[in-house]
Amino acid sequence: MSESSAPGTISAQVHRAACNPALPSGSSRSSQRDMWEITAPFSFQVLGAVILGFGVWILADRSSFISVLQTSSTSLKVGAYIFISIGAFTMLMGFLGCIGAVNEVRCLLGLYFAFLVLILIAQVAAGVLFYFNMGKLKQEMGSIVTELIQKYEEGRQDSLQEAWDYVQAQVQCCGWVSFYNWTENPRLMNHTNTTYPCSCKTRSQNDSSLPLEKGFCHDLNGIQGGNNPDAWPVYHEGCMEKVQAWLQENLGIILGVCVGVAVIELLGMLLSMFLCRSIHSEDYSKVPKY
Known part of the structure; x- marks a missing residue:
């Protein structure tokens, strides 16, 4: 393109843009x-x-x-x-x-x-x-957790049991409705001394860093002759209320x-x-x- 034709080309482009305002620009x-x-x-x-x-x-x-x-x-x-x-x-x-x-x-x-x-x-x-x-x-959640508690067996390697132990320890709850759900476990209630789920044991803030305990714990100083749930040193609040509270907060x-x-x-x-x-x-x- 010659130098003399450049101004004319630019002028034509400007003229086309002015005559077609509806045409969207490239930018x-x-x-x-x-x-x-x-x-x-x-x-x-x-x-x-x-x-x-x-x-x-x-x-x-x-x-x-x-x-x-x-x-x-x-x-x-x-x-x-x-x-x-x-x-x-x-x-x-x-x-x-x-x-x-x-x-x-x-x-x-x-x-x-x-x-x-x-x-x-x-x-x-x-x-x-x-x-x-x-x-x-x-209701479905309650039936699942209740069945898990009833069939809980000490010493069994089960991912569900380990997960539930983790939940109870972290959320600081015991059972689904209350800690009395654990009285439906025959293996736990057959003990003649005070025996309770280890993951339900009440912990202070200083004990939060301790490793998670699983299975059943025995109170050697407890009353002999029966496993009374009212003597368990565990959280009394059920996990259902904790889950509902978490949902409300979040x-x-x-x-x-x-x-x-x-x-x-x-x-x-x-x-x-x-x-x-x-x-x-x-x-x-x-x-x-x-």
Whole structure:
């Protein structure tokens, strides 16, 4: 290109921009696309990974109250697999949204929007079902823990027993409703001296660093001739009340996380609609006008 023709070329470009104000500039298109590429894919990849990781944790955990439930509760297992599926699906949707944004494919962006709507509806439905089935879940949890206490056997290597010992020691509770649940264990009550679950033993703050005791403990100074539960040096409060108190204390955090997830999903839907309309307007502006 010659130097003399350069000013004319620049003038023509300025003239075309002035005559077509509806035509989006390259910087505007780039800004919209950059905002999408940074916000949506990253947020949904992280969100999907968190949901997937939570589901895997429910299935793999062996040292907390979750492990006691997931071994015997089909509802919790199904819930864990649902979390894993939703997490993987959310990560896939974030990937499709990224491809649709980079290549400006309206079909992929529309598919991304539709699947986000379905995920949001599924999450709301799951929350409603959980709320209205809390009583049933509580009853199922109680039956699982009660059966575990009744079949508890000293010296047996069992991951469920170890997990329940850990829960009672850490949460500082005993039994499910109260420590009297342990009176339903025949092996414990057959002792002729004062014998109680070691993990239920009351501890001071100075004793919290001591290793976890398992099995049954014997009080050598106790009354002989019978195992009286009222003489046990254990926590009297049941773990059910402790779990309910924990849920009440952390209800705000749980609701905040749920609202945050919903906001991220709504943001993804709005951004996909915004980019779809931007691509549509750009394609329309490229149609020759006579």
